[in-house]
Amino acid sequence: MYLIKSTVCRKAKDKQILHDLVVYCLTNTFLQWIFQREEIIIERLQGNSKCRIPFFIIIPLLLVTAVSAYVGPGAGFGIVTSFLVILNAVFASMLSALLWPIGLIIRFVKRRRRQCKQLAKRVIVLGLDGFSPQIAEIMMDSGQLPYLDTLRKNGTFCNLQTTCPGISPVAWSSFQTGVNPGKHDIFDFLAPDRKRYLATLSSVKTGTTTSRLGIGPFCLNRSKSFVRLLRKSRPFWTLLRKYGIRSTILRVPITYPPESLDGQLLSGMCVPDLRGTQGSYTLFSEKDSGTIYAGGIRQKLSKVNEKLWTGELPGPLKCDGECSVIPLELKISEKCITLKIGDRKISLSEGVLSAWVELTFKSGRKKIKAISRFCLTTENGCPSIYSTALHIDPFSPSLPISHPVYYSKYLAGLFGPFATLGLAEDTWALNNSAVSENTFLDQAWSIFEEREKMYFDALSRTRRGLVVCVFDTSDRIQHMFWGQGTAQDTPVYNMYLRMDELIGRTLSEMGKDDMLVVMSDHGFTSFHTCIDFNRWLLENGYLVLKNGVETVDTSFKGVDWSNTRAWSMGLAGIMLNIKGREGSGIVEPGSEAEKLLSEIADKLLLLETDEGERVINAVYPASDIYQGPYSNRAPDLVIGTKSGFRAGWGCVTGGVGSKVIYPNSRRWNGDHCHDHKLVPGTLASNMKLDSENASILDIAPTILRVLGIRPPSYMEGKVLAGNGKIQ
Amino acid sequence: MVLDILLLPFRSLPSIWGLLFISLLTGIGMISIFRLTSNQEKISRLRKKMLGEIFGILLHVSSPATVMKFAGRLIWSNTLYLLYIIKPLLVIAIPFMLIWGQLDARYGTDIVDQNTSVTVTVEYEDSLPERDNITLIGNGIEIIQPLVMVDTLRQVSFRIILEDGTIGSLDVNGTSSTVGKTGTWNGALILRGFDTENSLKRLFCPWVDKGVVSGDGPISGWYSLKTVRYEVLGGHWSWLAVFLVFSSISAIAGAKIFDVKV
Numbered sequence: 001m002y003l004i005k006s007t008v009c010r011k012a013k014d015k016q017i018l019h020d021l022v023v024y025c026l027t028n029t030f031l032q033w034i035f036q037r038e039e040i041i042i043e044r045l046q047g048n049s050k051c052r053i054p055f056f057i058i059i060p061l062l063l064v065t066a067v068s069a070y071v072g073p074g075a076g077f078g079i080v081t082s083f084l085v086i087l088n089a090v091f092a093s094m095l096s097a098l099l100w101p102i103g104l105i106i107r108f109v110k111r112r113r114r115q116c117k118q119l120a121k122r123v124i125v126l127g128l129d130g131f132s133p134q135i136a137e138i139m140m141d142s143g144q145l146p147y148l149d150t151l152r153k154n155g156t157f158c159n160l161q162t163t164c165p166g167i168s169p170v171a172w173s174s175f176q177t178g179v180n181p182g183k184h185d186i187f188d189f190l191a192p193d194r195k196r197y198l199a200t201l202s203s204v205k206t207g208t209t210t211s212r213l214g215i216g217p218f219c220l221n222r223s224k225s226f227v228r229l230l231r232k233s234r235p236f237w238t239l240l241r242k243y244g245i246r247s248t249i250l251r252v253p254i255t256y257p258p259e260s261l262d263g264q265l266l267s268g269m270c271v272p273d274l275r276g277t278q279g280s281y282t283l284f285s286e287k288d289s290g291t292i293y294a295g296g297i298r299q300k301l302s303k304v305n306e307k308l309w310t311g312e313l314p315g316p317l318k319c320d321g322e323c324s325v326i327p328l329e330l331k332i333s334e335k336c337i338t339l340k341i342g343d344r345k346i347s348l349s350e351g352v353l354s355a356w357v358e359l360t361f362k363s364g365r366k367k368i369k370a371i372s373r374f375c376l377t378t379e380n381g382c383p384s385i386y387s388t389a390l391h392i393d394p395f396s397p398s399l400p401i402s403h404p405v406y407y408s409k410y411l412a413g414l415f416g417p418f419a420t421l422g423l424a425e426d427t428w429a430l431n432n433s434a435v436s437e438n439t440f441l442d443q444a445w446s447i448f449e450e451r452e453k454m455y456f457d458a459l460s461r462t463r464r465g466l467v468v469c470v471f472d473t474s475d476r477i478q479h480m481f482w483g484q485g486t487a488q489d490t491p492v493y494n495m496y497l498r499m500d501e502l503i504g505r506t507l508s509e510m511g512k513d514d515m516l517v518v519m520s521d522h523g524f525t526s527f528h529t530c531i532d533f534n535r536w537l538l539e540n541g542y543l544v545l546k547n548g549v550e551t552v553d554t555s556f557k558g559v560d561w562s563n564t565r566a567w568s569m570g571l572a573g574i575m576l577n578i579k580g581r582e583g584s585g586i587v588e589p590g591s592e593a594e595k596l597l598s599e600i601a602d603k604l605l606l607l608e609t610d611e612g613e614r615v616i617n618a619v620y621p622a623s624d625i626y627q628g629p630y631s632n633r634a635p636d637l638v639i640g641t642k643s644g645f646r647a648g649w650g651c652v653t654g655g656v657g658s659k660v661i662y663p664n665s666r667r668w669n670g671d672h673c674h675d676h677k678l679v680p681g682t683l684a685s686n687m688k689l690d691s692e693n694a695s696i697l698d699i700a701p702t703i704l705r706v707l708g709i710r711p712p713s714y715m716e717g718k719v720l721a722g723n724g725k726i727q
Numbered sequence: 728m729v730l731d732i733l734l735l736p737f738r739s740l741p742s743i744w745g746l747l748f749i750s751l752l753t754g755i756g757m758i759s760i761f762r763l764t765s766n767q768e769k770i771s772r773l774r775k776k777m778l779g780e781i782f783g784i785l786l787h788v789s790s791p792a793t794v795m796k797f798a799g800r801l802i803w804s805n806t807l808y809l810l811y812i813i814k815p816l817l818v819i820a821i822p823f824m825l826i827w828g829q830l831d832a833r834y835g836t837d838i839v840d841q842n843t844s845v846t847v848t849v850e851y852e853d854s855l856p857e858r859d860n861i862t863l864i865g866n867g868i869e870i871i872q873p874l875v876m877v878d879t880l881r882q883v884s885f886r887i888i889l890e891d892g893t894i895g896s897l898d899v900n901g902t903s904s905t906v907g908k909t910g911t912w913n914g915a916l917i918l919r920g921f922d923t924e925n926s927l928k929r930l931f932c933p934w935v936d937k938g939v940v941s942g943d944g945p946i947s948g949w950y951s952l953k954t955v956r957y958e959v960l961g962g963h964w965s966w967l968a969v970f971l972v973f974s975s976i977s978a979i980a981g982a983k984i985f986d987v988k989v
Contacts, residue, residue: 085777085805089798092784096794103789264786343986395775406782413779416772461786461793 111244114708119722120515120687123703124459125468126506127175127252128499129168130475130672131520133159133682135486139496147504151518151684158691160683160699162522164625164638165572166676168269168475169203171521171696172253177233178700178715182628184233186254187635188570190652191230195583197556199569199653201278203230203254203270227257227399232630233714236700237261237466245707248458250469251451253521256422258403263462265403266411266454268470269422273389274316274361274370274398279423283434284311284328285384294649295428301385307332309383313341315361315390316368324361324368330376330383339374339385348376348385353442356417358393369393371417375439386434388443392420411454418450425476431666440480441491445498448473452502459509466703474499478524482670492670507686515706515721519699520681527671530648530664531607531615531641533568534656540603542566542596545656552656559656562586566600566636569654571647571673573635574600597621597636604639609661615645617675640675647673689720730829731915743957743969746834750970753826754977757819762987764815771988773811777804824931832916832934834966836952844871844886845906845952849899849945851881856900856943867895868906883945902944904936920949 140149140157151157163170163181165188173186181187191202205228213220231254237247241262249255253269273279281296286303301311309332312325329340337348346354354374361368370390377384392399394408394417401420402408412418424447430440448471455469474495481491503518510516534552537543542565549558556567561577561584568574576593579585587593601619608614618640626634641647649666650657672679683694689702695718701711702720711719730749737745780801787793855876861883863870871886887906889895894907904921921938922929923946929935940946956963964972982989 086802089801089805093791093795093798096784096788097791100789100791107789404786407786410779410782410786413775413777413782461790 107244112242114243115710116705116708116722118708119706121464121513122462122511123466123515123517123706124506124510125466125517125519125699125703126455126503127172127468127470128474128502128518128520128682129253129470129472130478130522130524131496131499131518131682132478132523133157133520133680134523135492135496136682138486139493145496145500147500147507148518148684150507151503151516151686155684155686156689156691157682157684158689158694159680160519161693161695162676162679162681163696164620164640164676166522166672166674166679166681167571168521169254171681172269172470173203173231175519175521175696175699176235176237176252176254177231178236178697178711178717179233180626180628180697180716181634182626182631183714183716184231184628185630185633186231187626187633188573190570191633192569192573192575192635194575194581197559197561197567197569197583197654199555201270204228204256204272205230206272206276229254229257229259235259235261236704236711236715237263237265237468239704239709239712240466240707243707243709245465246462247466247468248462249466250454250458251472252468252470253422257400260403263465264407264458266408267401267422269472271392271401271420271422272399273391273421274368275314275390276316277389279389279421279426279428281389281426281429281434282313282387283384283429283432284309284313284330284387285379286382287379293428293432295426296432296434301330301383311385313359313372313387315359315370316363318363324363326359326361328385330385332383337376339376341374346374348374350376350378351436351439352376353439353446358417359390368398369396371420373443375435377435377439386429386439388426388429389421391424394418394420411457414457415450415453418454419447423472423476425472427476427480427668430480431668437481437491441477444473444476448498456505456509459506463511466707471499471502474520475524478670479668480670482524482526483667503684510686514686516686517699517703518682518684519696521696522672522676522681523679524670524672525643525674525679527646527669527673528644528664529609529615529646530662531645532648532651532655532657532660532662533574533639534651534654535648535658536604536607536660537566537568537574537600538656539660540600542600543656551658552654553650554653554655556654556656565596567654568647568651570635571652572639572641574637574639576636593636601637604637607660615642615661616640617642617678640677641673643674643678645674646671687721690718691720694720730826730833734915742834742955743959746830746957746966746969747973749826749830750973751977753970754974754979755981757823757974758978758981758985758987758989760819760822761815761989762985764818765989766811767988770808770811773804773808774988777801777808780804828931828933829916830966830970832919832932834955834957835934836917836919837955842888843953844888845950846884846886847897847906847948847950848882848884849902849948851883851943852946853881854878855881855883860900862898862900864898865895866898867891868897870897887950898944899948900944901942902938902940902946904938904948906950909936917952918950919952920947922947 136145136148139145140152163174167188169186169189170181173184174180177184186202188202190199193200208223208225210221210223213222237249238259238261240247247261247263249265251266251268255265256267256271258265258267279295282299283296284299284301286301299311299314301309303309309330311328313328315324315326318324326342331338339346339348341357342359344357346357348354352375356371356373359370359372361370371393372390373388375386377386392401394401394412397408425444426435426440429435430437451469451471458467458469477491477495484490484492486492506516534543538545544560544563546558546560552558564577565587566574566576576587576596577585578587578589578593587596601621604616604619607616616639620638620640622631622634622636622638625638648657648662681696683691697717698720699717701715701717704711705719706721733749734745737748780797783797784794855878858874858876861874863885865887867890869888869890871888875884887897889907894905894909897904897906902923905918908915908917916933918936919934921936923938923940929937954965956965957969959969981987
């Protein structure tokens with residue numbers, strides 16, 4: 001009774017309470033905003049973001065976040081403030097609806113007129129890395145790929161000429177730019193540092209710059225790290241902006257770091273892990289520790305007692321050069337197996353990959369977020385834990401992996417954490433028997449499912465414009481399971497069925513004005529024998545080792561450059577040791593070099609196995625196959641091996657082995673780094689295309705044409721749609 | 728009692744310091760309870776989803792239909808969020824209300840000034856007695872006439888002055904109650920009225936004295952005390968504003984430090 005009375009009598013006081021509550025809510029909201037959204041504000045203030053969303057839209061939306069993430073002295077206030085979420089959501093919707101006609105008019109006025117008739121409202125490019133037209137054709141003929149067969153019957157299905165060499169970074173770069181490698185400067189996964197004879201990544205350069213700031217004796221050195229995309233030329237989707245056509249680009253190789261475009265982009269192949277590698281897993285066991293394997297490292301799992309093991313998961317390097325680590329604790333009891341990593345605790349089952357686990361590494365005052373998956377196995381009766389590479393957390397990316405930067409956050413928010421590493425499927429772990437075939441397949445298919453969600457989300461949100469999504473699962477499964485053949489229920493067979501289902505689902509999402517392009521960058525064939533080109537060069541007197549050196553593991557350590565005339569690096573390249581170009585070059589450019597090239601090419605074509613089988617299909621001088629400003633950076637000779645033969649594992653990174661030809665003993669037994677004519681890609685479409693001699697260079701100009709845009713003159717491919725005519 | 732002990736070091740300081748200390752402590756305490764009683768995994772996932780939906784609005788701002796879809800999803804996620812916090816809400820509610828009442832009683836109103844009169848209003852259960860039958864006895868209190876009687880409300884009002892400015896007792900027709908600072912061993916609570924009913928409500932409203940009734944005296948009463956304003960950051964804040972803002976700051980800091988997902 002008293003309470004009711006006093007409430008009635010204190011109306012004036014209530015007004016004050018209301019005022020205080022408003023002050024409180026605003027203060028709380030502001031604080032939340034500062035704490036949680038600082039990176040967005042910083043990005044917006046620095047002007048790094050190319051987004052054109054005005055502040056007056058961002059602020060109310062950020063208030064929504066702040067309110068949803070309410071922190072108060074009691075959860076009760078969450079109820080009060082949650083109403084603000086509703087209010088803001090309604091406000092955002094109304095504002096968007098009100099501004100939509102204005103935006104439409106601005107876009108209409110600003111955009112360029114299309115130069116020819118648009119043939120489709122939306123173009124969907126479904127990239128299936130390594131999808132072989134030969135296998136697809138066999139399976140279609142036996143009725144196992146019904147959806148692809150529909151495209152073959154009603155539209156187009158043909159071989160798609162790939163680049164030379166037919167390697168993903170080269171081919172996908174040509175796909176997106178419409179030019180040959182001489183114009184986009186990607187010739188292989190690796191690019192030789194000709195001055196130091198070292199292998200570097202061809203597509204990305206990461207480094208630090210130091211700037212001095214100060215007056216007189218007071219100086220401050222500021223170092224800033226940078227990531228630069230080395231692919232030259234322009235992806236065709238960046239040209240669409242001028243015409244007001246939006247694009248969603250998902251996981252296309254060689255798009256890291258992401259470039260600005262009208263739409264969204266999630267980077268693909270070449271996104272590194274947090275150790276700065278292209279993917280290095282960790283295997284914890286009681287055996288040796290700290291050993292670095294190809295693609296991974298081994299860490300010690302110390303036994304504390306019969307039920308408890310401890311270890312340390314190494315993360316990114318800190319400023320002082322030390323590795324940041326997260327402690328790990330494995331507890332095995334009769335009831336369950338639990339793994340504690342940092343402050344996270346997960347349950348493990350033997351042989352089963354865990355869900356993504358979020359990890360936070362501390363590097364000085366900075367926190368670096370990563371995601372990883374774990375799997376428990378047993379090694380000689382002792383427990384062993386496999387941890388995937390440390391993927392960049394898409395929700396808190398420490399490196400730019402998407403455009404706009406919050407696109408990865410959007411995807412992670414809606415669909416949960418996902419693989420961000422360029423080569424996400426851990427082929428090295430299977431190669432080194434760190435995981436079983438089943439675990440690898442589980443991993444590959446779960447990555448496929450993650451991407452499927454993003455892809456169909458993009459399809460549902462992009463009703464006009466361009467959607468490109470590349471699925472790598474097809475490539476990785478064929479690399480690792482080619483040896484098992486394509487019979488029913490083999491992993492490769494199942495993969496083709498599943499890709500066909502994906503095509504079917506895509507078709508069901510499409511409208512009558514949509515164009516679908518299903519394509520692959522290359523095909524596939526077997527890889528049973530390795531060829532050590534450096535050994536061959538050594539045995540033929542073109543490469544010379546220092547006295548006492550018999551073999552070289554990597555990076556040409558022990559090579560006598562003052563007497564070496566040719567060297568091999570990468571998956572298919574031979575370089576001459578040209579004076580002035582190479583660090584210790586001895587071959588005179590011009591006629592001497594040309595003579596030497598033709599001598600090496602002739603000899604290589606005669607290379608054969610002990611059984612007398614020729615192993616080289618063709619040798620291509622760079623001057624014959626590449627045109628453009630960067631063609632002088634290409635290997636001097638590109639070797640096209642026959643099916644089954646490929647550059648040996650060691651010689652790719654500058655090793656010199658003991659044999660020229662030796663069997664490939666690894667599980668990686670399917671490949672496409674052969675003569676590019678042997679591994680064409682696939683092109684299928686619901687539209688009738690001019691399929692004669694279709695090349696991967698033709699895709700970009702064709703899509704531009706379909707969207708009503710005249711392909712720029714620097715593009716080399718031909719238009720496959722609209723009878724090739726541009727009105 | 729607990730609060731008295733916690734506030735002991737602040738006795739000689741202006742009362743705002745004690746209020747600030749309790750506010751900061753409460754924020755940390757509440758956020759810890761929230762962490763223990765909520766499903767942190769679910770809340771974290773939902774928060775990310777909500778953020779994803781907000782980014783969805785930003786990404787598709789040129790498409791009102793998509794924005795509305797995301798807005799709808801956001802509202803639905805918000806509803807789920809409210810469901811997730813019901814459990815911690817219920818757990819926190821009781822200690823929060825206890826603290827609220829204690830702080831309101833200690834910091835909400837000023838003590839009765841020696842020279843200022845306070846209006847007292849008492850309420851009878853059935854009907855008002857005759858004016859002549861109303862007896863007012865003050866101990867340490869000076870009672871100032873006249874009596875104002877409102878028959879329809881069964882209320883009688885009059886003014887008093889607390890003689891020593893700290894505590895006194897008032898007897899109205901046999902119903903006696905305390906006026907001034909009391910309630911704990913150090914007399915930190917400031918009473919704002921009395922109620923003769925035995926009720927648990929008093930637990931949450933410690934500013935209400937338990938009136939002792941004998942005869943036909945009033946069943947409840949209240950004193951019109953002055954609301955206290957505190958000088959904080961150049962403004963005049965009520966205890967509630969100080970408490971809410973500073974407990975929130977400490978809760979946010981606590982959430983940040985202890986990685987609490989809210």
